Each structure stands twice: as structure tokens, then as C-alpha cells.
Amino acid sequence: xxxxxxxxxxxxxxxxxxxxxxxxxxxxxxxxxxxxxxxxxxxxxxxxxxxxxxxxxxxxxxxxxxxxxxxxxxxxxxxxxxxxxxxxxxxxxxxxxxxxxxxxxxxxxxxxxxxxxxxxxxxxxxxxxxxxxxxxxxxxxxxxxxxxxxxxxxxxxxxxxxxxxxxxxxxxxxxxxxxxxxxxxxxxxxxxxxxxxxxxxxxxxxxxxxxxxxxxxxxxxxxxxxxxxxxxxxxxxxxxxxxxxxxxxxxxxxxxxxxxxxxxxxxxxxxxxxxxxxxxxxxxxxxxxxxxxxxxxxxxxxxxxxxxxxxxxxxxxxxxxxxxxxxxxxxxxxxxxxxxxxxxxxxxxxxxxxx
Amino acid sequence: xxxxxxxxxxxxxxxxxxxxxxxxxxxxxxxxxxxxxxxxxxxxxxxxxxxxxxxxxxxxxxxxxxxxxxxxxxxxxx
Numbered sequence: 514x515x516x517x518x519x520x521x522x523x524x525x526x527x528x529x530x531x532x533x534x535x536x537x538x539x540x541x542x543x544x545x546x547x548x549x550x551x552x553x554x555x556x557x558x559x560x561x562x563x564x565x566x567x568x569x570x571x572x573x574x575x576x577x578x579x580x581x582x583x584x585x586x587x588x589x590x591x592x593x594x595x596x597x598x599x600x601x602x603x604x605x606x607x608x609x610x611x612x613x614x615x616x617x618x619x620x621x622x623x624x625x626x627x628x629x630x631x632x633x634x635x636x637x638x639x640x641x642x643x644x645x646x647x648x649x650x651x652x653x654x655x656x657x658x659x660x661x662x663x664x665x666x667x668x669x670x671x672x673x674x675x676x677x678x679x680x681x682x683x684x685x686x687x688x689x690x691x692x693x694x695x696x697x698x699x700x701x702x703x704x705x706x707x708x709x710x711x712x713x714x715x716x717x718x719x720x721x722x723x724x725x726x727x728x729x730x731x732x733x734x735x736x737x738x739x740x741x742x743x744x745x746x747x748x749x750x751x752x753x754x755x756x757x758x759x760x761x762x763x764x765x766x767x768x769x770x771x772x773x774x775x776x777x778x779x780x781x782x783x784x785x786x787x788x789x790x791x792x793x794x795x796x797x798x799x800x801x802x803x804x805x806x807x808x809x810x811x812x813x814x815x816x817x818x819x820x821x822x823x824x825x826x827x828x829x830x831x832x833x834x835x836x837x838x839x840x841x842x843x844x845x846x847x848x849x850x851x852x853x854x855x856x857x858x859x860x861x862x863x864x865x866x867x868x
Numbered sequence: 869x870x871x872x873x874x875x876x877x878x879x880x881x882x883x884x885x886x887x888x889x890x891x892x893x894x895x896x897x898x899x900x901x902x903x904x905x906x907x908x909x910x911x912x913x914x915x916x917x918x919x920x921x922x923x924x925x926x927x928x929x930x931x932x933x934x935x936x937x938x939x940x941x942x943x944x945x946x
Contacts, residue, residue: 546946634946657943659876664943679922680942682913693877695945703946726922726940728875739940740921807911 515604516558524718530558534605536715539563539626541614541642543590545577545697546632546656549704552580554711555598555605562598563626565610566590573855577697614638616758619645620751628711629653632704635830640683641758643668643676647748652714652723656707660693661731663703666741667710670723674741679726681744692792692827692853699731766836768848770856773823783820786854787835788827794858796825806831809838816844825850825857870931872903873938878914882907896929899937914941 519525525533536559540547543566554562568590570581580597581590595609612618614633623629623645631642631653639655646653652670656663668675677683706727713719726739749757776782777798784801787809804812806826816822822844824832832849839847850857873886882903889899896918904910916923917938923929931937 542946544946632946634944636942636944639942639944656946658945659941659943660880660945662876662943680913680915682915693945700946728940737938738920739917739938742922742924744924 515602519557525716529716529718532715532717533558533712534560536628537561537563537626538628538630538711538715539565539622540630540632541565541638542632542634543568543578543594544574544632544634545658545695545700546704546707547590547594547630548578548580549701550630550632550708550711551594551598552601553705553708555602555607557712558602558605559711559715561606561608561626563608563610563622564591564594564598565612565614565622566594567611567613577695577700579697579701614641616641616755619758620649620754623649623651627651628714630707630711631655631657632707636683639676644749644754644757647675648751648754654707654710654714656703658695658699658703660695661699663699663706663729663731665703665706665710665722665727665729666725667714667721667723670714670721672743673723674743677746678744679741692830696731702729702731766848767829767833767851768823770825770850770852770860773825773848773850774857774860776821776823781820783816783818783822785816785822785824785835786826787824787831788854792827792854794854796854796857796861806835806838809835810842813839813842821846821848823848823850825853827853828855829853869934870899871934871936872899873936875939876914876941876943877912878909878939878941881909881912891931891933894931895927896923896931896937897926899931900926900939903939909939912941914939916940 516530520530538554538559540550543564570585570588570590572586581593585593589611591609591611595607598607629642629646629651631639642653646669653668655666655668710722714721724741728737784798786803787806789805824835826832829851836847836849870889870891874882879885916926918935
């Protein structure tokens with residue numbers, strides 16, 4: 514029988530297996546962390562798993578998102594992930610959601626599932642997950658990576674501390690968001706820690722990592738736990754929540770990297786690189802300027818002109834933030850280049866565009 | 869002696885994982901201000917722990933000898 518090896522553990526047993534079968538878990542993001550978490554939860558027999566991601570698979574994902582096959586490049590991550598998980602264990606239900614998590618769908622989704630697993634790659638969505646979990650009174654399993662270090666915690670578990678208790682400073686966070694590079698094994702290790710927390714919560718065994726932040730260092734195997742303090746703040750109302758997260762979602766304007774590159778000789782267009790100076794690849798465009806995102810608001814003077822600003826960063830996250838900042842300061846003709854420098858570089862190399 | 873540990877993007881900036889600092893009578897905020905200046909950490913956001921416990925009110929927190937301070941930035945990758 515499929516689950517024998519875990520059922521013979523006294524901590525699991527037939528009863529525990531039933532609990533797993535009745536659990537509903539939502540994995541937010543089908544990237545590196547999601548690709549580690551999903552197959553293990555599916556194999557263990559979590560009865561219903563939602564996987565939400567609107568991205569499609571790119572060749573550069575495959576070194577860490579190991580559930581995707583080479584011939585699936587270009588296909589939907591959520592749909593491919595579902596197919597993989599069902600081929601692993603057809604006795605469970607997998608719901609693929611090919612959308613981003615946003616103010617419109619978060620509350621309904623969170624009300625349906627028991628546990629949310631954060632497998633995202635940006636701070637904005639982590640705050641959204643946190644606030645939606647507080648509103649719906651659901652726990653969320655946090656996992657995140659910076660190069661060879663990972664953070665794991667369980668927030669909002671039985672009224673425990675939340676992500677905002679650990680990182681209250683939302684406004685300046687974007688300055689940390691450097692696209693830093695990562696090994697597949699690192700996201701695998703941290704994803705395993707997250708999947709383990711999910712199983713412990715469902716089975717009611719061990720100590721859930723609530724009220725604690727675990728930091729794991731892959732280079733020296735140093736593992737440290739930090740105790741969190743619950744800060745009592747007034748939670749957002751549902752209306753506040755929708756307003757807060759809707760604004761950001763609709764105010765960002767994007768342009769594809771291909772379309773952007775058609776503008777490289779247009780004198781009325783200025784390319785703005787908001788990465789830090791040391792970030793590679795260097796993209797040397799004719800009409801371009803570099804101002805790191807963190808310095809942007811102090812250097813707006815350099816940008817006042819009638820030109821259209823096409824903003825890029827490494828992969829298209831920080832540039833969205835930059836567009837928000839510029840819009841706030843009344844720059845009207847601003848667009849973020851989807852996929853950032855990596856996408857630009859790819860097109861330049863593939864099409865031998867001279868710049 | 870005080871010991872300070874750095875994580876994530878903060879460690880990237882300080883170029884060391886941690887260091888020992890001679891003890892003097894100062895608040896946690898004063899220590900952090902010194903470190904911010906020394907390593908130009910101004911653009912980074914991080915939370916602070918002392919002896920593995922997060923501290924919110926850094927101004928009123930007086931350090932004692934052998935305290936271990938940790939600067940913990942949020943990670944975003946996944």
C-alpha cells in the first residue's frame with residue numbers, strides 16, 4: 514500500500530494518514546521552492562493541493578525548478594506542476610491556478626485552504642500573503658533565500674507572530690531585493706524545511722516553527738533560531754486590504770523586452786537601469802542612464818525631460834517598483850521592461866542586435 | 869566584548885559574517901548607528917536580535933558585555 518512506510522511511524526499511523534488526506538494546502542508560486550515542496554506533499558498524500566503561478570517555464574528555470582522537463586519550456590508552470598504531481602500520486606486532487614495571487618483572489622483562496630505555503634520570490638507578495646492570512650486566520654509557512662542562506666518560519670499560527678512582527682518595515686524593503694543568483698539545492702533544502710512544517714501542522718506532531726525564525730547557511734551548515742515577539746497591531750480590514758493591494762497591481766505598466774529594444778535608436782526614449790552598478794550583464798544602450806532603485810527618489814532631477822522612460826532591472830521586479838515611484842512623482846511616460854536585463858541580453862545575443 | 873553577526877545582504881556589505889567589538893556602555897541603537905556608518909548600511913532594511921531574541925525598541929535596549937547582536941534582513945529569493 515502506498516503510504517505504508519509512513520503509517521508504521523507511531524507519529525503518523527492510520528489516523529495521521531487520514532488527517533493528511535483531509536488537508537488542503539495552497540502553494541503560492543511554482544518556482545524553485547514550489548518545485549521542492551509540491552512533490553513531497555503530493556507523495557505524502559495531502560488530499561488537496563492548490564498551486565498558483567501565472568508564469569511559464571523558461572530554460573533558465575530548469576537548474577532549480579527540477580519538476581519541469583526540458584520539453585516543457587514555454588508551458589504554464591501551474592499546469593505542468595499539476596501534471597507532474599498527479600503522475601506521482603493520482604489519488605489526490607491538485608488544483609492548478611494560472612494567475613498571480615492578488616487582492617481579488619487571495620481572500621477566497623485562503624478561506625478555502627487550511628495552510629498557505631509561501632514559495633514566492635518577492636517581498637510584495639509576502640506582505641500580501643501575510644495580510645490575507647491575518648484576515649482569514651490561516652497559518653502561512655514562510656521560506657526565502659538569499660544566495661546560500663535561507664529563512665524559514667511559520668507565521669500567524671494559532672495567533673502567533675506574523676511576518677509584519679518580524680519585518681515591520683515594508684517601505685524600505687524593496688532596496689534589498691537584488692536578484693542575487695541561487696543554486697537549485699539551496700531552494701530544495703529550504704523547500705524541504707517548509708514541507709516539513711506543513712506535515713507537522715497537519716499531523717499535530719513536533720514543535721511548529723511558530724514564533725521563531727530559522728536561518729540556515731548552506732555553506733557552513735550553521736543553523737540558528739531567533740525568537741520573535743508578537744506585535745499587536747490593528748489588522749487591515751478587508752476593504753483596506755483590497756485597496757492596498759489593488760493599487761499596486763493595476764498601476765504598473767509593462768513593455769516586453771522585444772518591443773523595448775525596437776526603441777533603442779529612438780531619441781525620445783531614455784532607458785533607465787535601476788540595478789546596482791556591479792550587477793551583470795552590463796547592457797550598454799545608447800540612450801541610457803543607471804540609477805540604483807534605492808537612490809532613485811534622490812536623483813529624479815536627472816530624469817526630468819520629455820522622454821519616455823523604459824525602466825529595467827535584472828528580472829523585472831525592481832523596475833516595477835521604480836515605475837510606481839516615478840508615477841508617484843508625476844512621470845507620465847514610464848514603462849517597466851518585462852524580464853529585465855536578462856531578457857534584454859537574451860534577445861540581443863540571439864538576434865545579434867548591435868547596441 | 870560584544871559579538872555581532874551579519875546575514876544575507878547585510879553580510880554582503882560588511883564582507884564578514886561577524887565580528888567582535890570591544891564592550892562599551894551603549895544602547896543597541898548606538899551600536900547599530902556605528903555599524904551603519906562603518907559599513908554604509910543605510911540603504912538596507914533589517915531587523916535586530918540580541919542573544920537570539922528579536923528586539924523592537926532598540927533605543928532603550930542597553931547592551932551588556934558578551935551580548936550577541938544579529939542583523940537580519942528579509943530574504944526575497946525563491
